[in-house]
Amino acid sequence: MPEKATEPEDCGLKLCEKCRTENGAFFDNLGTGLKDPQKLVNGFVSRVETLEGAINELKEELISLSKKNREFFTRMFTTAGTKIELNNDRERRKNNIIIYNLEEKENNPKVSVGGLLKKIAGIDLETDVIEVSRMGRRSEENRIRPVLVQFTNANAKNLLFANCFRLKNFASFGSVIINHDLSKEDRAINKRIIEDKRRKIATKEDITK
Structure with missing residues (x-):
């Protein structure tokens, strides 16, 4: 009877061993962060600042593109309006x-x-x-x-x-x-x-x- 009970116990030990192995890197990194929390915070802040910089650059590009598009369409509509006005004037004078x-x-x-x-x-x-x-x-x-x-x-x-x-x-x-x-x-x-x-x-x- 005692010998039959050893198989489930062995499976449990093997599963725990596998979990510990797969998550070892995570716990190691977590342990490092816990040992030096300031380093962890600095890394997080650095990533946030990098992301904010990328977002700001994207905003500037979008603003520049929007301005160029606005200027283009303004010129286009102004030119079209001028041509229409000129044609109407010619029609009145013909x-x-x-x-x-x-x-x-x-x-x-x-x-x-x-x-x-x-x-x-x-x-x-x-x-x-x-x-x-x-x-x-x-x-x-x-x-x-x-x-x-x-x-x-x-x-x-x-x-x-x-x-x-x-x-x-x-x-x-x-x-x-x-x-x-x-x-x-x-x-x-x-x-x-x-x-x-x-x-x-x-x-x-x-x-x-």
Whole structure:
């Protein structure tokens, strides 16, 4: 009977031995930490500080990335908004003209403009024109102010430009100039184009001399 009881006791001893062996490193480290608690605390603090540093670096990178993205989208939306605004402005102006050097004989410019349109292109002011107005305030020097004319459609405008050569046949319209109603941006573009053409012509003339 006593011999049969030894087998369970041996199993228990073997299990305890295995647990002690597998967890030996843990207990050794724990023992070291308990012997020198300050070292254990310092190691823990060092790890925390390292982690905090990594987190702060990540935060800075995210802030920088967020700022760059914000600036990018701001530029993109600003550019898109500017283009939309420019296109809308062009759409509003597409049926307009500006008449220069048309004498201010009457307070109402419709009289002078109506006569010009009828004589030059047979355009009826009442049916083909929306609005006629002088641009700017009357100056003390009595400079002739330009006249803005808004047509109902592009056909009337194109008809007038096609017949502008007839202006020279009328003494009262001899100095009159008719231009498209261009936006500030388009005027700047046209100015650069004209300047480039002038430079090319001047260069060509210098070569042929």
